[in-house]
Amino acid sequence: MAKLKSLTAGFVESDVSIGQMEKSYLGQVLSLCLSLLKFVISVKKAQLSDKAPKANGGEPLRKKGARPRKYLSLFGLLEFSRPGLWSKVSGMLYPLDEALEMPPDLWSYNIQELTGANASETNFRESVRLMNDLLGLRLKDVGSKRNAENLGSEVGQYYGQKERPLPAGPVCFSASFDGKGVPKIKAKDKSRPKEIKRLGKGEKRDVKQMATVGVMSWFEPKERDVAKVINGLMGHTPVRGEGQQDLQKESLPNDNRWHQGIHRRAFLADQEKSIAYGIGYIKSMMHHPESRFVVPIDAGIGLEDKVLKYVKQYGLESRFDGIVLDIVHVSEYVWECANALLGEGSKLRTDWVREMLTDLLNSQTPKVIKDLERIVEKGRLSKSKTDKIQTAITYFTNHQHKMDYKSFLEKGYPVSSALVESNCRHLVKDRMEHSGMRWSSDGAQNMLDLRAVKLNGDMEDFMSFISHKNRKTSLAKAA
Helix, strand or coil, X not given: CHHHHHHHHHHHHCCCCHHHHHHHHHHHHHHHHHHHHHHHXXXXXXXXXXXXXXXXXXXXXXXXXXXXXXXXXXXXXXXXXXXXXXXXXXXXXXXXXXXXXXXXXXXXXXXXXXXXXXXXXXXXXXXXXHHHHHHCCCCCHHHHHHHHHHHHCCHHXXXXXXXXXXXXXXXXXXXXXXXXXXXXXXXXXXXXXCCCCCCCCCCXXXXXXXXXXXXXXXXXXXXXXXXXXXXXXXXXXXXXXXHHHHHHHHHCCCCHHHXXXXXXEEEECCHHHHHHHHHHHHHHHCCCCCCEEEEEECCCCXXXXXXXXXXXXXXXXXXXXXXXXXXXXXXXXXXXXXXXXXXXXXXXXXXXXXXXXXXXXXXCHHHHHHXXXXXXXXXXXXXXXXXHHHHHXXXXXXHHHHCCHXXXXXXXXXXXXXXXHHHHHHHHHHHHCCCCCCECHHHHHHHHHHHHHHXXXXXXXXXXXXXXXXXHHHHHHHC
């Protein structure tokens, strides 16, 4: 405090910018807080020294003298010694560490939380930069990577025990699934000499592995009419290019605003695990006997069969109102047909598409299929254009059992999977696909899990779980 007073007096008497004052004050406050922490630790240590070590299970604990300990706090590095006890059964025990609930690693839980949250948003180097600049902690990017891996590996157990707030009264639940590629580190084949291969047209050097994203939520059903849904769809004509298309779908006036209690998880190279987790999550939330659930998805390979498998496995058939085929994907097929039939520059396309979408949203898919088949039968189009229309016919024929949009709208259910598609970008792409980034399988899964905790708003509760788990482990060891 005397140093702070002296510092203040010096600022009053000299010409110093306010920015310099802030940095000087912060440095002195950090130093003061570090001293206070050291003082409290010394007092706690003295208090514990007056207590005789207790025998555990009848075994006497032997004193092993003072052992050094390093602890990196928000205020800087602390180095101190504390008494150690030896147990033939449990090994070394440190009563002071237990009393202060200290982490087993160097970094404080606060640093672990802040760095982990930062690492889930940006690369490891940037994740420590601000804390280093502000607090002078000298954290390394390799430390941030190790911390993210350690935390990420605990996420499965955390969500396995976490209580979920249940909605009051009957609601409708939603579980959606979609895939997004993660750039992987190529496995090295040591049996082959290293060679540089020139890529052919359309080839990519990157290797990707699919992560299946699951988004679970609940909503109050809201009945809508066909005209409003079409106006939303027609206001956003399809845009080519993956990034542009993602932006288009999220900006649609869709059902995303309804969803509450949104919970996200992603599983690398394990579509089945993602779907099993998602349907199981929904079951754990459906406590009201009148609650229902639906699954809005696209026509991704394997999705439908696995959804139905786990609906049956979890005994939810009577509460399942079906799979909803994403209307945005459907509308893209309609636009492709319009372009093939009328040409991309035709002013007639909009009315033609509107009429087709009106039929589809009124659950007249068989009529739409017949209309498209008549166009093909006339034989007036080129082979490439005919093939585009035939592709749409096949798509609608194969998936018409998931296209009862009239019923879905009347029941107030979503008809778009935009929620999961936007989360594919938020959860996977925005962190995992930075320029030059490559991931190992374990590293990718740990980051996907840690990022899910951050996006789910569970970071503080997650760190409480980590602290409690470590304390429990320490107590079990001591007992």
